[in-house]
Amino acid sequence: MSSSAETTSLHATGELAHHFETIDQQNQSAALGMWAFLVQEVMFFGGLFTVYLVYRTLHPGAFAEGSHHLPVDVGTFNTAVLIGSSLTMALAVRCAQLGEGKKAALLIYATMALALVFMGVKGVEYSHKWHDSLVPGLKWHPEAGADAHLNLFFALYFVMTGCHALHMLIGLVLMVFVARKAWRGGYTRANFLGVECLGLYWHFVDLVWIFLFPLLYLLHAPGGGH
Amino acid sequence: METRSSSYLGGEYGLRSWFLTVDHKRIGIMYLLGVSFFFLLGGLFAVLVRLELLTPPGDLFQSETYNKLFTLHGIFMVFFFLLPSIPAVLGNFLLPLMIGAKDLAFPKINLLSWYIFMVGGLFTLYAMLAGGVDTGWTFYTPYSSTYANSHVIMAALGIFISGFSSILTGVNFIATIHKLRAPGLTWFRLPLFVWAHYATSLIMVLGTPVVAITILLVAVERLFHVGIFDPALGGDPVLFQHLFWFYSHPAVYIMILPAMGVMSEVIACFSRKRVFGYGFVAFSSLTIAVLGFLVWGHHMFVSGQSVYAGIVFSLLSFLVAIPSAVKVFNWTATLYRGSISFETPMMYALGFIGLFTIGGLTGIMLATLAVDVHVHDTYFVVAHFHFVMVGGVVMAYLGGLHFWWPKMFGRMYPELLARVASIIIFVGFNMTFLPQFVLGYLGMPRRYHVYPDEFQVLNVLSTAGASILGLGFLMTAAYLPWSLKYGKKAGANPFDAVGLEWDTPSPPPAHNFDTPPVVTHEAYERKEEELVHV
Numbered sequence: 001m002s003s004s005a006e007t008t009s010l011h012a013t014g015e016l017a018h019h020f021e022t023i024d025q026q027n028q029s030a031a032l033g034m035w036a037f038l039v040q041e042v043m044f045f046g047g048l049f050t051v052y053l054v055y056r057t058l059h060p061g062a063f064a065e066g067s068h069h070l071p072v073d074v075g076t077f078n079t080a081v082l083i084g085s086s087l088t089m090a091l092a093v094r095c096a097q098l099g100e101g102k103k104a105a106l107l108i109y110a111t112m113a114l115a116l117v118f119m120g121v122k123g124v125e126y127s128h129k130w131h132d133s134l135v136p137g138l139k140w141h142p143e144a145g146a147d148a149h150l151n152l153f154f155a156l157y158f159v160m161t162g163c164h165a166l167h168m169l170i171g172l173v174l175m176v177f178v179a180r181k182a183w184r185g186g187y188t189r190a191n192f193l194g195v196e197c198l199g200l201y202w203h204f205v206d207l208v209w210i211f212l213f214p215l216l217y218l219l220h221a222p223g224g225g226h
Numbered sequence: 227m228e229t230r231s232s233s234y235l236g237g238e239y240g241l242r243s244w245f246l247t248v249d250h251k252r253i254g255i256m257y258l259l260g261v262s263f264f265f266l267l268g269g270l271f272a273v274l275v276r277l278e279l280l281t282p283p284g285d286l287f288q289s290e291t292y293n294k295l296f297t298l299h300g301i302f303m304v305f306f307f308l309l310p311s312i313p314a315v316l317g318n319f320l321l322p323l324m325i326g327a328k329d330l331a332f333p334k335i336n337l338l339s340w341y342i343f344m345v346g347g348l349f350t351l352y353a354m355l356a357g358g359v360d361t362g363w364t365f366y367t368p369y370s371s372t373y374a375n376s377h378v379i380m381a382a383l384g385i386f387i388s389g390f391s392s393i394l395t396g397v398n399f400i401a402t403i404h405k406l407r408a409p410g411l412t413w414f415r416l417p418l419f420v421w422a423h424y425a426t427s428l429i430m431v432l433g434t435p436v437v438a439i440t441i442l443l444v445a446v447e448r449l450f451h452v453g454i455f456d457p458a459l460g461g462d463p464v465l466f467q468h469l470f471w472f473y474s475h476p477a478v479y480i481m482i483l484p485a486m487g488v489m490s491e492v493i494a495c496f497s498r499k500r501v502f503g504y505g506f507v508a509f510s511s512l513t514i515a516v517l518g519f520l521v522w523g524h525h526m527f528v529s530g531q532s533v534y535a536g537i538v539f540s541l542l543s544f545l546v547a548i549p550s551a552v553k554v555f556n557w558t559a560t561l562y563r564g565s566i567s568f569e570t571p572m573m574y575a576l577g578f579i580g581l582f583t584i585g586g587l588t589g590i591m592l593a594t595l596a597v598d599v600h601v602h603d604t605y606f607v608v609a610h611f612h613f614v615m616v617g618g619v620v621m622a623y624l625g626g627l628h629f630w631w632p633k634m635f636g637r638m639y640p641e642l643l644a645r646v647a648s649i650i651i652f653v654g655f656n657m658t659f660l661p662q663f664v665l666g667y668l669g670m671p672r673r674y675h676v677y678p679d680e681f682q683v684l685n686v687l688s689t690a691g692a693s694i695l696g697l698g699f700l701m702t703a704a705y706l707p708w709s710l711k712y713g714k715k716a717g718a719n720p721f722d723a724v725g726l727e728w729d730t731p732s733p734p735p736a737h738n739f740d741t742p743p744v745v746t747h748e749a750y751e752r753k754e755e756e757l758v759h760v
Contacts, residue, residue, distance in 0.1 A: 019327060029401045029406070040432070046435075047440060
């Protein structure tokens, strides 16, 4: 209550939105909103994983064969890159927490660079699938003797990794704005929620890949594992 | 004059001040205009459907046209009217007022969700103008994939987009209810309207993304012919139904839970009593939200789902009756020895209790495996869900709209005219849909425009009822806008109701409260409570 003058000045600078009483309330609301949003993201990808699970159970042979077409080494490299990007993002959040805006911005740029590496590699993988005629609907001529339902595996492969890539793209766009604001000192020790929410989002995108990678690349045998 | 200029309606007047507003109250009004437009559109298709069904042969439309009519009726009514109606209009307007906040937690996202909703609506409108959709509102594969010959993608895209509006609204409500309550307003002092919207928001956030990805998969299948739901290519059309109903059954509760929230407010006000069993009514909302996610299979008893799954889904569906009955009994107990008056909102609330009970009990009949096999896809089902959707949601929406109309605009609606309209709507509604129970039981299938001669009498009755119902709606659509200019001026609390929204002027100031409220009393507690003992 004693801080009503301080509250008024925060309202005046726009740092505190008019409908909040304290910075703390504003931060907690933003964090809660972000977590609720991530819950809906879990359900979105959850739907996809369910479809994967059902078709994997119905057509184990096709899914085992499909995963053999995916290069495990490339996937492993990309997984490492993405986990690395989560590290730089986590460090960026830490820097923002400490009020080191410029450092935070640089770390976000590093995260962007790693994300671009991931997407570049993914693009090369996609082009190989195109070259091998393994793109259902557009260019689909699997080798003779391929499983009749191989198309389902690849349709899901493209939808799942495509949705993931789309989320990365959205993350990249957000990073441009947050990094610029961080560089200009737009975040303070008390108010760094923009970076924190971006971090939460990015870790979620990372986490989705942690599930996609084994499901698509590693589970070769119908029952799972070798 | 002074209060007028400081209200949220005053100050700025230009279109720009509306289209760029972040005030939850103005956004609520913008939703009101949007959903009213879509309700009119959906109603228009209902009129055409009922006209065709006046006579046994298909004399007005061909089968293809008729398919498009009932599909567009369903799509506009479900996705663009029923789902957003109470949460996006009344919820948006009232939630911050009821909890003593200045706005929702994320005002800009709130505005964004209105734009997303309208863009989604425009896509679906385009699909309608370009030639329509004929899959039924459920978009079942393979109607919507392999054998689709209408503008499925455009219509589905519209629903996909508007779904994000629903998700963002849910996220916004959850954060608001958690973090923006006035000092002293503990969870168990919240109005039951707020509890209902909290439960609704949970479903919006948990359910909507699943239908979004499902629609996306249908679009991918349709654009690239990859066979995700096509059995010829290894896909499974029944999987589509599972995914669709995983959202679309809980979506029924997105529609009915806010309606139940309105009911609690209206009944408490016009019985001059606290709601009986507050805690039970609050938790029954959450119970309905949770159970709602476990019953989707009752839509698929005859879809080739395993019999054992059917038995389990049947049993789980019965369970939903328990929290629903808790609400109905508690409202009835609230009425008991209350000091009841019959203003228009109360007329709708009492109508709701009767109609929702019929809708709910016929739902139990349909959840019974063996009975459902008999009446599945007949007019019995159509009558059942119209009792819940129209008899429930629309009644509550209209009741709520009248109840808070003076709060929203500072003017009273014409009481006598409104009461007459509510009776006309009640009579028209029953005359439209009671015959459909009989038609369905006798075996008339839904979604056909040609029927045997012996069904004509009941169909004529239904169409006649629909025109009475339509008259009631038209009256309401005429006198409510009329009252904006000519209605009696309303004070802060014209109905002598209890709740923070009634402590602030009508219409409320832009920042809702001149002095931030502090709550010291329980929900619905009246200061003169000791005086009310009949």
